[in-house]
Amino acid sequence: MRKIVVGSRQSSLALTQTQQVIEHLQRICEDEGIEAEFEIKKIVTKGDRILDVTLSKVGGKGLFVKEIEQAMLNGEIDIAVHSMKDMPSELPEGLVIGAVPVREDPRDCLVARDGLTFAELPQQAKVGTSSLRRSSQLLSARPDLRIEWIRGNIDTRLRKLEEEGFDAIVLAAAGLRRMGWESRISDILSPENCIPAVGQGALGLECREDDEEVRRLLSLYNDRATELAVTAERAFLRRLNGGCQIPLGAYAEIVGEEKGQPILKLISMVGTRDGNRLLKCERMGSDPQQLGLEAAEQLIAQGADEILHEVRGS
Structure with missing residues (x-):
């Protein structure tokens, strides 16, 4: 054995x-x-x-x-x-x-102390995250928010939400679901509004x-469908030479079929830390590697390299 x-x-x-x-x-x-x-x-x-x-x-x-x-x-x-x-x-x-394996929920979610949705958070709400990708997109949507870093595993962050005066924290929905804690989720952030991290879920x-x-x-x-989606996302990441210290995201899913080949849609983003500049791209294709590469090149053409160089140098 x-x-x-x-x-x-x-x-x-x-x-x-x-x-x-x-x-x-x-x-x-x-x-x-x-x-x-x-x-x-x-x-x-x-x-x-x-x-x-x-x-x-x-x-x-x-x-x-x-x-x-x-x-x-x-x-x-x-x-x-x-x-x-x-x-x-x-x-x-x-x-x-x-x-x-089959992907869990890829989306980000809000865990608010008072059970509020993202839109319901008060002006100047204190929101915890350790992700530049999340903070970039959150501030782009709500420049009034006070984003403060919060580290630790899920249970630590949930405890800090209560103990350190946060109005809300942002986490991956997949982690809460795997732990059986989905009841803590007060709002789900759609991929269109907050593009997930590469491979999230x-x-x-x-x-x-x-x-x-x-x-x-x-x-x-x-799981072939998940493998194809993640392959496209990781090809995007590889071209931009990104990591967890860079505010970028990508999410792919199969949306159809053509001549027996699955068709993927990939949405992606690169943004500044303060959310003042947020570049987004949506592309479709059947070759996941090529799709990820094309999305990265499109964002580079829009100025992604300049943003990433600035972030890496700061």
Whole structure:
């Protein structure tokens, strides 16, 4: 029997989604007659250790994945369960994404102390987020808001909402749903109004390229529609050389079919920190890599490079 060690960050959300992944893989093993047992290995990442500054100031890519990937390259783990939005656009040599399961809700959501919607927030409301992408879009829609950074896992942020005088915080809806806390959501921000982070709501199951057993197992868990959408988003990210410290977002979904090929719609954005300048693009196509590249080039033509250079230099 193959023992498969699954690496995970140690936050309650990371462990919850890792356990959910293992339960799905166990069902696949039963259906396919595959003999395997699973074990979780908790790993602390740089992004988990540094909590006293915003992500944009920590710098670098892969803040929540590098240590996990190193453990895999060292042979300490066989599968890593990542939130896809944490994954850099380029993977280390020898590692591959073996599966992208069905996506959870990709949208951002508002958790307001008084249960208010975004439109109902009072003037000068104090709103917490650690994301430049979110703050850019929120300020573009509501320049009156006071955006203040807030770090920590979901439970920490929910506690800070109550204890630190925030009127509301903005989180990924997927995390709250995976934890069974959707009742805390006071408003959902549509992708048209707040374009999500690349890969938001999706998981990436990473493994070693030469581990054929694990790759076969993971291939049975892959969702093709989610894979295509995330591929387009990550192609956009790769062209703009972005990371969590850059205010950009992209969201793709299948909207139809042509000659047997799925047609994707990709919406994307790049904005300034203060929301004074917000560039958006909407494109459709059947080749996800090409679609992501074209969207990035369109925003570059509008001045995205200038914005990103300014953000990186500040």
